[in-house]
Amino acid sequence: MECKEQNFLMYFSPLRLEENSEKTIELEWPLNKKLSDCYLVAFLESDGKTIEKYRSERFDVSSKARVSVSLNKYLFQPKETVVIEGKATKESGESLEGNVNLEIDGKSYRTVLEDGKFSFTFNLSENIAPGIHTIKVIVNDSYGNHGEKNITFNVTAVPSFLLVEVSNKSVFPNTTFSITPKLLDQAKGIMKDWVAVKITRKKLFAKETFLEKIVRSNEPILFRFSKETEPGNYKVEVSYQEMKNETIVEVLPLEKISVVMEGNTIVFENVGNVPYKRTVEIKFEGKINKTKLLELGLDVNEIKSYKVLAPPGTYRISVNTGKELLNFSSQLGGLTGNVIAMVEPKARQKKLILIIFFLFVLLVLLLFLRKRLRHKIKGRKLKERKKGLEGSERKGASPKLKRVFERYGNVLEANKLNSSLVYGNKQEVSVLAVKFDEKEIEEKTKEIEELIVSAVSTIKKHKGVADIQDSFLVVLFNVIKQYRHDVAAVRTAEAIVEKAKKLKLKVRA
Template structure:
C-alpha cells in the first residue's frame, strides 16, 4: 500500500514539473480588440507578443471563435529567440457570417504540437446597424411631398455607407417603395404623394451596407388626404323635360379652395364635363326629352391632377308630361258580336305609365264606343252583331295626346230562319248584304215539294215567304238549308198569275216610244221652217221681194207676174198645221166632243202686192210698170210694213203656243 501511494505522488510531481517547464518556455500576451461589438466587414486589431526561453521556429495562428465555430483569420511563421519578445499587431476584417459573442485565439505551434494558446477579449459580431429616421408631416393632402430624413451608424459608431429602402404601408399592404443612397450615415428622401390613394400610411426605412448589415427603422405614420370637399346645387327643384338646368358649386381641400380641377356631372346616362377655376364651377345643360319623370339624382365628381377627388349627390324632380297613349290587348281581327279585352296606357316622355283617366272611342266613320277608362285598367268592348265589316280604330284621347290601334271586323254572311204561322221569315243577321238563291223543301207523307226563290237582303232586312202558295193544305216538314221545322200546318193558297201585267207594260213602252218619235218629227219640221225663214226661202214681207228676189231685179210687169207664179207654187208646199187646243182640238179625245170646230189654215206670210187692185184684174191683163205710179209705190210700201208687223206678231205667238199634244197621233 505504501509503495502505491509513493508511485502516485511521484507521477503528480512529474506532471507539475513538465507543465512548469512549458510555461517557462513560451508566453503569449494578446491585447484587443477595442470594440465590444462589430459588424460584419468591420476591422478589428489584435496585438501582443510571444516570449520563449529557448530558440524556436514555429507558426503563429489567429482564429475567430464564435461559439463552436472557428474561422482562421491568419497564420504566420515566427522565429523566436530565447528571452526575446516577438511583438505582433494584426488587423482583421470580420467577414464571417457567424454572429454572436466571439473572441480571437492566438496560438503557437512547432509544426508538431501547440506550444501555447491565448484568447483575446470577447466582442459581439452582428449585422445590426443603428440609426434614427423621421417624417416631417402627420397630415398631408394628396399631391404634396412628405420628407423623410435620419442618420445611421455601424456598431463601432462610424457612419454607414450604403443605401436605404423607403416603404409606405397601408393596412398591411405596400403602396409605395423606393431606395436612396446613404452617404456618411445620412438618409434624406422626399415622397411625392401624387396619385397615391388616401389613407393612413406607415413609413419604414431599411438601411443596408455592402456587407449585409442592416437596420429597419419605423419612421412614423401620416394620414394622406385625397378627398375634395364638394358642394353643388341647381337654381330650382322642379324641371320639365328638355328644360335647361343651371348648376353651380364649390370645391375645397386641406389647404383651402382647390385651385384647379375637372368637374364631372352625370344625370342618368348623360354626362357633362366642366373645368374648376379657383374652387368654383358653373355648368348648364338640357334635360333629355325622354328623361324619366320623378326624382333624378345629379352626381358631381371633382378630380385634380394629383389624384384628389370628391363627390356630391343631390336630386331634382322631373315633372311628367303625357306624351303618348298605347292600346294593348286588342285583337287584329274580330267578328261581329264578339268581345275583346283592352288596356289603354297613358305614358310620359320616358314611356312610364301615368295614372290618370283616358277617353276611349271605337271609331269608323261613326263612333261605336265612347267611354272614360283609367290608364292601365282593363275593359271590354263588345261589337254589335250587325256592325259593318272594315277597318276600325280604337283611339285614346288625353288632352292633345292621342293614340290608336287598328283592328278589322270580318265579313259575316248569315241568315236566320223562323216561322210565323205558315210564313217563313228569312232575316239577314250578318253584316253584309245577302244575294243568292233560297231552296225550301216541304215534305209530307203524300208529297214532297220545293220552293225556289232568290233573296236580295240588306243588313238586318227580312223577307216573308208564304209557304201555302201553290201548295195543298196539309202538314209538312219544312227544311231550309240546315234548318228544319217539323209538323208545320200549311193551308194551300191558289197561285195567281200576273203575266198580263208584262204585256201591258210592253204596249205602254211601245206607245211612249212612238210618241217620242212623233214629237221629234214635229220639232224637226219646226226647225226646218225656221231655217227657211232665216235663209229667205219664204218671204218675210219685205218691200218688193218675191221668194227672196229684190224688186230691183224685176224689169217688167210680165217679169213681175212670172216671178209671182213661181213663188206661189213654192208656197203651196209649206202649209202650217192648224193651231189646236192640246186636249180638245185634236187627237183621240177630239172625237168625243159633239162638234168638230173648223180649223182655219193660214198660208205663210207673203207680200200681198196686189192688195187694192181691182177685182176684175186678171193675171193675163197687162201690168203697169212700178215707175208709172208713185202712189202705187207708196201704197205697196205701207202694205209691206203692215204685213211685216203682223208677220212678226204671228211668229212670236206661234213660238209661245204648243203645236200638238201626246194624243195627236190619233188624228
C-alpha cells in the first residue's frame, strides 16, 4: 500500500494459477492511524520481472468517527430532566455500531449505539451549581473507530437560602456592630441581589422599628443603637420575596454617667440606658481637705447640676463614681465661717421646675374658665330663642279651624309648637301639611269637625305632633318617636285624604 505518509507491504506470497482461474486474497488491516492519499498496488512477478501491475482508486485510512449531539434545551432549572440525543458515523459515512460513554460533572454514564444513534436521559440534582456545564460524549467500536463531542448547557441560579449574620449577638448602646444578609443559590453560592433588612422590637401594644433598609447580599452594613436604647432583645429580620430569616441581638444594660466641671458647678449626665442610682464621692484637696458623699439619682438622659462651695482658693476636686475617678482643678469661693465645703443642687434648676409647674396650673385654669364661659353663652342664647318662640303669635290661622283643632288636638298635646320636637336639639323629622278649603271651613263645619277628629286619631296612632297654621294642618313625625317617620307621614296623609273623600271635602296633603 502506497500512502502519502509512507508505504506498507501488505502481502507477499508465491502464486500458482491455472489458465482462466482466479484467487481471492483476504488481508488483515493492522493500521490504526490516519493515512491520506493511499493506493493499493498489486504486482505479479516472475523471475524478477513484472508481468502485470494494478493500482487502485485513491482512498484515505481513518479511525475517526463523526459525532453529533443535541439536548432537549439549553437553559435548565435544578431537578429538571436532560435528554441527550446523538449520531455517530465513520469517515466514509457508514453508521457506527458501538458504545457511548458520557461524562457529566465528574460522573460517568454508558449507553450503546444502535444503527449509529443513541439517546440518554438523566435528572439534574437539586443542588447543582448554577452556570455552564459540559457533557463529554465518547463513541468507539470494536474496529478502533473513535470519536468525541462536547456539548454545554446552562443551569439557572435559584434563590434557595437566606441567612443573616451579625458581628455581635450582645452589644452595648452606642456601640457599632455589622449586619450581613446572605442570599444563596441552590448550591449555596452567594447571589448578588437586594435584600431587605429590618430591626424591630415588640412592645406591649405596638412594634417599634429601629432600621429599615435595602442592601446588597453579602455586603455588611453598620448599625449602632442610640445611647438611650432600652436593654432587651431586638429582632434583626431579613427578607427576599417570600423568604425570611431572623436573629436576635441583645442590647445590654449600661449604667454610666458623664461628669464635667463648669466653673464651680459639677454637671452629671446619665449617658447609659438604665436609671443611675449610686453614691458618688467628691473629694476636695486644697486649702481644706474634705470628702463629701452625694446620693445621685438620674433617669436616662437626665442632667443634674450641683454647685460646689468652699472657702476661697484653688482646689483639686476628684469625683469617684465607683467605676472611674475623675480629677478637676477649680477656683472656688463663697463659704465663710465654720463651713468647710458643701455640694448643693443648683438653684436655677429648682426655679425652672417651679416656673413650669406654675405655667401648667395657669393653663388648666384658663381652659376651665373658657369652658364655663362657652356653656354660659350657649345657655343664654337658648333661653332667648325659646322666649322668642313662646312669645310669637301664630297669626293668620283660621279661627274656626283653630277652635275645632284645639278642642280635639289637646287629647295628644299636639298643639305645642315649643315642644322638644321643634325646639332645641336638631333632629330628623318628616313633615305632613294638609290644606283645607277655606270656603268649606265656613260652610261645612260638621264635616270639618269630623275630619279633624279622625285626623287627630291617626296622628296619635303614629306618634305625631300637629298644629294649625292658616288653613293648613301641619304634622311633624320624629325619628325618636317613630323609627320610620317617613312611612308614618305617608300613612297619615293617606288616611286623612281617604276620610276627606268620604265626607266630600276638598283637601290636599
